[in-house]
Amino acid sequence: MSGKYKTPMLDELEKGPFPSFITEMKKATKISTTAEDALGQLEKSYQTKRGYWKHGGIVGVLGYGGGVIGRYSSLPDEFPGVAHYHTVRINQPSGFFYTSAALREICDIWDKYGSGMTNMHGSTGDLVLLGTTTDKLEAIFAEYSSRGWDLGSSGSAMRTPSCCVGPGRCEWACIDTLGLTYHLTQHFQDEMHRPAYPYKFKIKTAGCAVDCVAAIARADLSIIGTWKDDIQVDQAEVKAYADMGMNIQAEIAEMCPTECLKYDGGKITIDNKECTRCMHCIAKMTKALRPGKERGATILVGSKAPIVVGSLLSWVIVPFIKAEEPFEEVTELIENIIEWWDDNAKPRERIGELLEVKGMRPFLEAINVPPQPQQVREPRKDPFFFWTAADLEKK
Amino acid sequence: MALPQRQTDIGPPKFDKFLPPVIKENYGQWKYHEELSGGTMVHVAESGAKIWTVRCASPRLLSTETIREISDLADEFCGGYLRFTTRHNVEFLVSDESRLQPLVDKLTTMKYMIGGIGDRVSNIVHTQGWVHCHSACTDASGLVKAIMDDLADYFTHKVLPNKVRLAVACCVNMCGAVHCSDIAVVAVHRKVPKIDHANVTKMCEIPTTVGSCPTSAIRPNPKDKTITINEEKCMYCGNCFTVCPPIDIHDPEEDGVAIVVGGKVGSLRTDPKFSKLAIPFFYNEPPRWPKVVDAIRNILETYEKHAKKHERVGEWVERIGWERFFSLTGIEFTFQHIDDFTFMRDTMRTSAAFKY
Amino acid sequence: MEQEAIQELIYAYSEKMSGKKKLKEKDIIKKISADAELDKDVVKKALRAMIDVGKLMYSYGGGASSVEIPTEEYLREKGMIK
Numbered sequence: 001m002s003g004k005y006k007t008p009m010l011d012e013l014e015k016g017p018f019p020s021f022i023t024e025m026k027k028a029t030k031i032s033t034t035a036e037d038a039l040g041q042l043e044k045s046y047q048t049k050r051g052y053w054k055h056g057g058i059v060g061v062l063g064y065g066g067g068v069i070g071r072y073s074s075l076p077d078e079f080p081g082v083a084h085y086h087t088v089r090i091n092q093p094s095g096f097f098y099t100s101a102a103l104r105e106i107c108d109i110w111d112k113y114g115s116g117m118t119n120m121h122g123s124t125g126d127l128v129l130l131g132t133t134t135d136k137l138e139a140i141f142a143e144y145s146s147r148g149w150d151l152g153s154s155g156s157a158m159r160t161p162s163c164c165v166g167p168g169r170c171e172w173a174c175i176d177t178l179g180l181t182y183h184l185t186q187h188f189q190d191e192m193h194r195p196a197y198p199y200k201f202k203i204k205t206a207g208c209a210v211d212c213v214a215a216i217a218r219a220d221l222s223i224i225g226t227w228k229d230d231i232q233v234d235q236a237e238v239k240a241y242a243d244m245g246m247n248i249q250a251e252i253a254e255m256c257p258t259e260c261l262k263y264d265g266g267k268i269t270i271d272n273k274e275c276t277r278c279m280h281c282i283a284k285m286t287k288a289l290r291p292g293k294e295r296g297a298t299i300l301v302g303s304k305a306p307i308v309v310g311s312l313l314s315w316v317i318v319p320f321i322k323a324e325e326p327f328e329e330v331t332e333l334i335e336n337i338i339e340w341w342d343d344n345a346k347p348r349e350r351i352g353e354l355l356e357v358k359g360m361r362p363f364l365e366a367i368n369v370p371p372q373p374q375q376v377r378e379p380r381k382d383p384f385f386f387w388t389a390a391d392l393e394k395k
Numbered sequence: 396m397a398l399p400q401r402q403t404d405i406g407p408p409k410f411d412k413f414l415p416p417v418i419k420e421n422y423g424q425w426k427y428h429e430e431l432s433g434g435t436m437v438h439v440a441e442s443g444a445k446i447w448t449v450r451c452a453s454p455r456l457l458s459t460e461t462i463r464e465i466s467d468l469a470d471e472f473c474g475g476y477l478r479f480t481t482r483h484n485v486e487f488l489v490s491d492e493s494r495l496q497p498l499v500d501k502l503t504t505m506k507y508m509i510g511g512i513g514d515r516v517s518n519i520v521h522t523q524g525w526v527h528c529h530s531a532c533t534d535a536s537g538l539v540k541a542i543m544d545d546l547a548d549y550f551t552h553k554v555l556p557n558k559v560r561l562a563v564a565c566c567v568n569m570c571g572a573v574h575c576s577d578i579a580v581v582a583v584h585r586k587v588p589k590i591d592h593a594n595v596t597k598m599c600e601i602p603t604t605v606g607s608c609p610t611s612a613i614r615p616n617p618k619d620k621t622i623t624i625n626e627e628k629c630m631y632c633g634n635c636f637t638v639c640p641p642i643d644i645h646d647p648e649e650d651g652v653a654i655v656v657g658g659k660v661g662s663l664r665t666d667p668k669f670s671k672l673a674i675p676f677f678y679n680e681p682p683r684w685p686k687v688v689d690a691i692r693n694i695l696e697t698y699e700k701h702a703k704k705h706e707r708v709g710e711w712v713e714r715i716g717w718e719r720f721f722s723l724t725g726i727e728f729t730f731q732h733i734d735d736f737t738f739m740r741d742t743m744r745t746s747a748a749f750k751y
Numbered sequence: 752m753e754q755e756a757i758q759e760l761i762y763a764y765s766e767k768m769s770g771k772k773k774l775k776e777k778d779i780i781k782k783i784s785a786d787a788e789l790d791k792d793v794v795k796k797a798l799r800a801m802i803d804v805g806k807l808m809y810s811y812g813g814g815a816s817s818v819e820i821p822t823e824e825y826l827r828e829k830g831m832i833k
Binding site: 251 | 402454606665
């Protein structure tokens with residue numbers, strides 16, 4: 001067990017009901033002595049209120065330009081075990097499904113070459129292995145890839161696509177999030193492993209508007225499952241909810257944002273053409289209400305965190321597109337979107353930022369999507385707008 | 396020992412290898428689900444088949460020892476099947492109802508924290524922090540541990556008006572969804588970075604460094620092959636540090652965290668929303684950041700007391716107005732709350748109707 | 752043009768720009784395909800073949816990736832030189 005360094009501040013974080021990451025780091029010291037130095041350096045951070053890691057460096061496996069993030073301590077003499085302490089990103093299975101055998105395989109290899117510490121999972125979705133040295137990277141890659149596990153992504157590349165649990169275990173999934181994510185991951189292998197884009201590009205897929213994978217907030221390309229026809233209603237189950245004490249009038253009808261759902265004390269009726277498919281009623285009355293049967297996806301583009309000029313949420317580009325195996329139509333659309341960005345963006349420019357610079361029109365024309373009111377919250381306010389020569393010819 | 400032959404561009408294993416038989420048989424055919432407790436639920440298929448889920452918190456940073464322990468539990472109770480959630484929870488997938496209660500009992504004995512389902516606080520999405528990131532100005536894992544210890548009851552059983560999603564980001568790069576969370580913590584700097592000019596000349600591309608600044612505070616200094624920073628324009632985002640390490644943004648005594656509230660990602664009832672600034676600054680107080688923990692509890696309890704059923708934090712605040720949010724929570728309103736970055740025209744009030 | 756000849760052009764350009772500008776894969780492909788009047792895919796293939804055997808390598812800094820002539824340290828680690 002741990003003992004090389006005294007860690008009084010970190011020890012405080014082993015108390016309390018929530019599982020402790022410090023306990024986890026201490027467990028890793030049984031696997032690797034380097035985990036001792038990781039603890040020692042972290043205690044120093046807690047004492048002095050600053051981090052001691054340097055910027056990522058140039059490390060990786062031959063032929064790939066991503067998947068490994070170089071990490072070096074700025075105090076290598078004090079904590080030699082973490083002088084080199086790189087991160088390896090392993091591409092997670094869609095929906096984060098595993099078997100115990102698969103997890104043990106991952107652990108066996110990592111115990112042999114690394115610190116014994118992981119992240120389940122990183123923010124993008126990869127399974128993250130924390131802490132190894134440059135000389136082990138080729139061996140780690142050979143061991144994992146020969147058993148069917150590939151590296152994830154980093155740098156100016158397609159980042160590891162990620163999705164919600166979808167049809168694996170959710171009645172609201174309007175598209176096959178798991179199948180589509182696997183398909184896109186395979187389709188973009190080259191773009192994931194060999195960074196040739198202007199900057200990072202993230203794809204996240206959610207099965208419905210609840211968006212359990214935060215696609216609208218955290219992906220350059222957000223795919224959200226939706227439907228076009230009528231919500232399926234089971235009136236017997238509506239009655240059962242009322243019998244159980246649900247105040248359907250207050251909680252469902254009066255909270256419907258478009259007031260398209262009515263409750264007469266016995267039955268629910270929905271004016272489906274006025275419904276925006278927001279999922280409130282369905283999520284609260286899951287036994288009684290279900291999405292319609294004509295299903296597909298809404299494609300949104302552009303979200304990102306605050307760097308550089310403020311956060312963005314994704315914008316609706318294609319209100320409805322079919323997204324069924326073999327996913328040809330949606331794949332072609334995504335390729336066109338990325339091609340426009342790749343051709344036009346400056347280095348380090350995300351697609352949302354590029355759209356703010358260039359405007360929507362050249363983008364929509366390039367990907368051959370017509371202007372539609374579903375794309376905007378409201379039309380422009382000021383009387384400044386462009387006309388092209390072609391526009392003027394339309395008398 | 397010889398290494399096995401590497402393969403390239405194979406992608407991840409296909410997910411269907413890891414699906415329990417009941418999921419394979421009922422893939423896309425789920426009919427409804429029911430919450431059985433704060434951390435257990437059952438999904439029922441059109442066929443009548445069922446799968447039970449037991450959700451437990453994880454600290455995200457897991458040792459291989461703990462992953463093996465989780466794997467052993469999955470073997471004992473779930474035929475070896477389990478998954479993780481986008482919020483770093485572990486989900487045991489139980490196909491045999493008779494194994495459900497024994498699993499819950501065993502997890503409870505082993506001090507696993509079961510919960511996070513439904514109108515509760517789920518696990519906190521967070522970033523790497525001092526544990527393993529160069530740009531961190533707080534420790535995400537430590538904050539998460541301190542906050543979740545305090546809010547444990549809201550994870551395991553106490554019910555809120557709607558789900559509450561928390562996030563912690565250890566710098567403004569926000570490798571977590573802080574910008575769209577009900578309540579979130581983001582670490583911030585407050586002082587202009589110190590420049591090591593000799594190393595800027597040696598290590599950095601000047602145009603890239605100039606271009607990295609959102610407020611155009613950085614100008615090239617071609618004579619000395621370095622840059623200058625206009626201190627009046629700098630908003631301490633640290634993006635220059637990301638592209639040019641010799642521009643050191645860290646200042647342990649003046650770095651700390653801000654709290655933002657009212658964001659969401661789902662489209663239910665109202666559009667997805669950005670989080671807005673509630674409290675501009677707390678000093679880093681490791682190991683347990685007591686003032687941050689108290690502030691989050693105050694916001695959560697005020698929401699719990701005043702929000703209508705099914706209102707998210709942001710929806711509640713929009714209904715009552717931000718001026719009421721500040722008076723109900725007792726949070727001080729400061730110059731930092733008024734946007735002077737990019738959104739002033741959208742965020743200033745343009746109406747004579749408001750509350751006191 | 753033989754792949755080897757294309758690779759010599761790529762290497763010469765990478766060497767020339769070393770320390771001046773961080774080249775992205777696309778910068779190299781654009782430049783060489785224009786100069787030598789070659790199809791971009793042909794240049795890309797030649798470039799990738801160089802990366803696969805360590806004649807060039809992917810580099811990374813400040814969140815963005817580039818292509819560079821490998822350092823000795825990299826070549827030693829990959830067993831390309833003793």
